[in-house]
Amino acid sequence: PNVGALLGHTLKSLEEGPNVGISRLLMTAIESVGAGPATEPLVFQLSLPLVNPAGVTVIGGGRQTRALFEAEDKSVRSKWPATMGEILGPEGALLTLQGEEHRAMRRAMAGAISPMVIEAPANWANLQRVVASNLDAWVGAAEGGEEPLDMLLSMRQMAFEVAVTQTLGTDAELSREKLVSLREDFDAITEGLFVPKLSERLGPLGELLELILFPERDAALKGRMRIDAALSEHMCEVLERARHGESVEGDGMAGRVALAGMAEGVSDVSLPWMLGFAVNMLFGGVVTTAASLYRMTAELAAMPEILELLRADVAAAMPVAAARAREGAAIEEVVAAIEPAGVAASPLLNAVLLETLRYFPVVPFAFREVIAGDLVVGGHSVPKGHTAILFFGGAINEERPDGGVWDDAAVFDPRRWLPFLSEAMPGQSIMRNPKPFKGAFAPFGAGPRVCPGQSLALAELSLHVAALALCADWDVLPGRYGGDKVGQSPGEYSTRVMATRNGLERFPFVVKRHCY
Numbered sequence: 001p002n003v004g005a006l007l008g009h010t011l012k013s014l015e016e017g018p019n020v021g022i023s024r025l026l027m028t029a030i031e032s033v034g035a036g037p038a039t040e041p042l043v044f045q046l047s048l049p050l051v052n053p054a055g056v057t058v059i060g061g062g063r064q065t066r067a068l069f070e071a072e073d074k075s076v077r078s079k080w081p082a083t084m085g086e087i088l089g090p091e092g093a094l095l096t097l098q099g100e101e102h103r104a105m106r107r108a109m110a111g112a113i114s115p116m117v118i119e120a121p122a123n124w125a126n127l128q129r130v131v132a133s134n135l136d137a138w139v140g141a142a143e144g145g146e147e148p149l150d151m152l153l154s155m156r157q158m159a160f161e162v163a164v165t166q167t168l169g170t171d172a173e174l175s176r177e178k179l180v181s182l183r184e185d186f187d188a189i190t191e192g193l194f195v196p197k198l199s200e201r202l203g204p205l206g207e208l209l210e211l212i213l214f215p216e217r218d219a220a221l222k223g224r225m226r227i228d229a230a231l232s233e234h235m236c237e238v239l240e241r242a243r244h245g246e247s248v249e250g251d252g253m254a255g256r257v258a259l260a261g262m263a264e265g266v267s268d269v270s271l272p273w274m275l276g277f278a279v280n281m282l283f284g285g286v287v288t289t290a291a292s293l294y295r296m297t298a299e300l301a302a303m304p305e306i307l308e309l310l311r312a313d314v315a316a317a318m319p320v321a322a323a324r325a326r327e328g329a330a331i332e333e334v335v336a337a338i339e340p341a342g343v344a345a346s347p348l349l350n351a352v353l354l355e356t357l358r359y360f361p362v363v364p365f366a367f368r369e370v371i372a373g374d375l376v377v378g379g380h381s382v383p384k385g386h387t388a389i390l391f392f393g394g395a396i397n398e399e400r401p402d403g404g405v406w407d408d409a410a411v412f413d414p415r416r417w418l419p420f421l422s423e424a425m426p427g428q429s430i431m432r433n434p435k436p437f438k439g440a441f442a443p444f445g446a447g448p449r450v451c452p453g454q455s456l457a458l459a460e461l462s463l464h465v466a467a468l469a470l471c472a473d474w475d476v477l478p479g480r481y482g483g484d485k486v487g488q489s490p491g492e493y494s495t496r497v498m499a500t501r502n503g504l505e506r507f508p509f510v511v512k513r514h515c516y
Contacts, residue, residue: 062395062440079369112256148508169252192220318342364393
């Protein structure tokens with residue numbers, strides 16, 4: 001890699017914070033080698049003692065990274081930065097659990113967050129309520145003459161409300177003010193997750209340097225403590241009901257996972273375990289989903305032709321909701337008529353979701369520790385003990401479902417997916433059918449550690465885009481990148497992923513009721 005570019009971007013990261021820094025470093029390293037077709041492996045090694053004194057190997061390419069995802073506990077095992085384990089774990093933290101503990105946790109979660117559970121009437125109604133109330137608030141802000149809203153912040157608040165109410169259950173009874181306060185603490189957590197833990201390498205001197213150079217870590221730890229304190233009373237009640245086999249519908253995923261965890265023989269289904277589960281679900285379900293909501297909404301605003309096609313497609317698939325919208329019914333009443341069957345019947349809606357996941361892969365890399373002594377990738381030996389950074393974002397962006405490469409990957413155009421949807425899964429929703437998520441197209445990861453919240457994320461995205469199409473007109477105001485012939489985001493893959501992942505594009509939007 002170009003050492004000068006790597007050094008320059010690393011220094012720049014000190015100004016922008018650790019989350020931006022690690023993304024910038026990886027993007028620059030990958031680009032300096034040259035991404036090439038999605039199926040070509042990229043392997044190079046870096047000396048990053050603060051990450052791992054043994055060495056770091058960056059591995060790019062869809063086929064290679066998917067194979068390593070599926071080789072969990074054989075060739076590699078999950079190994080994220082130490083600060084992440086400290087803040088998110090150690091108990092109940094799916095991201096950091098290993099071996100049988102991780103497998104037991106996954107089994108416990110399998111039935112608690114499956115597509116059938118997410119689409120169950122009570123859970124779907126909860127999603128409808130959150131989406132409708134936020135959309136109604138955005139419209140109300142415009143009608144009341146308020147300043148344009150920060151779109152990223154608005155999407156994060158909605159995604160946070162979905163994650164909290166689905167995880168804790170509707171009986172948690174959290175006020176909107178409490179939800180905003182919790183989201184601010186959660187934001188502090190996310191800002192500190194990628195901070196290097198210097199004390200591991202440098203002892204007391206490292207602790208001092210952490211306080212000076214990376215105050216985000218201390219803020220993240222305090223944010224985690226405040227979230228634990230806010231949720232403890234409710235979680236104790238959920239746990240007590242689960243221990244007596246009395247969990248109720250209003251206990252949400254927390255109650256279902258506690259019951260299933262006990263049935264699966266999880267060694268310690270305790271309050272710390274429950275809090276770890278809850279915080280991990282928030283981490284996995286807020287930042288990523290909010291980024292997808294944000295970019296999808298922005299791109300559709302820049303594409304009036306696609307938006308009109310989408311409105312017609314959604315209206316045909318959801319006639320009751322469309323009729324209510326045309327009659328000027330309240331947003332809550334319109335969204336209440338958006339059902340999973342309607343989502344499945346709208347091919348363009350599903351195509352918009354797939355194109356958003358392709359064009360803006362918000363989790364383009366993952367960390368693994370090499371545990372095999374004979375790992376070879378693309379003809380290159382990867383030493384045991386190395387930290388492997390699996391970079392698969394470029395492959396998600398480039399590779400077609402048939403294994404070829406898109407010749408217009410730099411363009412956002414949902415229509416590219418329509419032939420695939422009509423041939424491979426006619427009349428089916430991507431919430432239920434995993435066919436699109438094969439080969440290099442792995443926006444939710446793959447193997448034993450595939451994202452457990454995939455169904456919830458797709459349900460939230462589906463409801464959001466359907467509600468917007470039926471109920472709203474929206475304008476994204478100046479201040480963003482511009483340029484593609486269809487959308488407005490930059491064509492360069494790394495630039496748009498950096499902007500999406502780290503919120504470097506902060507721009508306002510105005511939402512009004514759509515007039516029929």
